[in-house]
Amino acid sequence: MKKATKRDVEAIRTLLLERYGEAVSELHYTNLYELIIAVALSAQCTDKRVNLITPALFKAYPNVQTLACADLESIKSLIQSCSFFNNKAKNLLAMAKRVVEVYGGEIPLDEEALITLPGVGQKTAHVVLIEYTGANVMAVDTHVFRVAHRLGLSQDESALKTEATLTKVFKTDLHRLHQGMVLFGRYICTAKNPKCESECFLQSYCKSKESFKAR
Ligand code: SF4
Structure with missing residues (x-):
């Protein structure tokens, strides 16, 4: 070609x-916590579906601290209409725990730190940085x-x-x-x-x- x-x-x-x-992105979010979750859920899933799932998830777990203490089965049931929901639920929980334990509850905004979070690869990290900081x-x-x-x-x-x-x-x-x-x-x-x-x-x-x- x-x-x-x-x-x-x-x-x-x-x-x-x-x-x-x-x-701007068609994912619905109001802060960095919601953005990183929406982007992680959107892997192999449409933004439309993610936008249907996230309101209840964000209501149940409005920040990284509450998500870090969540019950895995409860996360799974909230995101079960998403593709690969089992793995995604495990990663969301582990991601929140790491942010609380290693980063004092603040989601880091640099690529090297972001890709150490469970479920966050280079693509997810870049999308978060593009959306949240307008990074080149x-x-x-x-x-x-x-x-x-x-x-x-x-x-x-x-x-x-x-x-x-x-x-x-x-x-x-x-x-x-x-x-x-x-x-x-x-x-x-x-x-x-x-x-x-x-x-x-x-x-x-x-x-x-x-x-x-x-x-
Ligand atoms: S829609 Fe895509 S495939 Fe069709 S002409 Fe445009 S760039 Fe090419």
């Missing part, structure tokens, strides 16, 4: 920022991965390598480009039946649209 040229990259950046420059970092979920490949921005096989490539290719505005690529992938460049003809504003830069035509 063809690679995006430097000119393509700059045009894609401009168009994504024009359309999504002010976009990239995070690659299923939407960003697909969009990056269709637009010829990356030919990497893993999400982490794609993240490194996108960081190198775009260099700046990474947090806003991340949000833009998520929304573009979620609503326009969808996995099945992407809206190439009707809605795509990046069609001239697409390297794979032909494979979605005339079926």
Whole structure:
């Protein structure tokens, strides 16, 4: 598949920022505690479902201290409609305990510390930093991965390598480009039946649209 040229990259950046420059995450949260939980739950699960689950969870456990003392079965029952809820419940409990025991109840806001929290990998840490601090970092979920490949921005096989490539290719505005690529992938460049003809504003830069035509 063809690679995006430097000119393509700059045009894609401009168009994504024009359309999504002010976009924010569709996850509902009011503070860092709620954000990190919502992001952790959103792995392999839709934001829509996470937003249905979190109100009751945040009501039962409104902060990291209460979550650290929670009963595991109770967390499981509150998040059971989420994919991988058993593991996610265990990780949420362990994450809260570690924040209380090691970080004095304050969720740390640097990547090295964040990735020591159970269930928080590099992608989750980056999404939290993007959302909460506007950090110039990239995070690659299923939407960003697909969009990056269709637009010829990356030919990497893993999400982490794609993240490194996108960081190198775009260099700046990474947090806003991340949000833009998520929304573009979620609503326009969808996995099945992407809206190439009707809605795509990046069609001239697409390297794979032909494979979605005339079926
Ligand atoms: S033309 Fe289609 S496949 Fe290509 S970027 Fe646009 S929506 Fe995605």
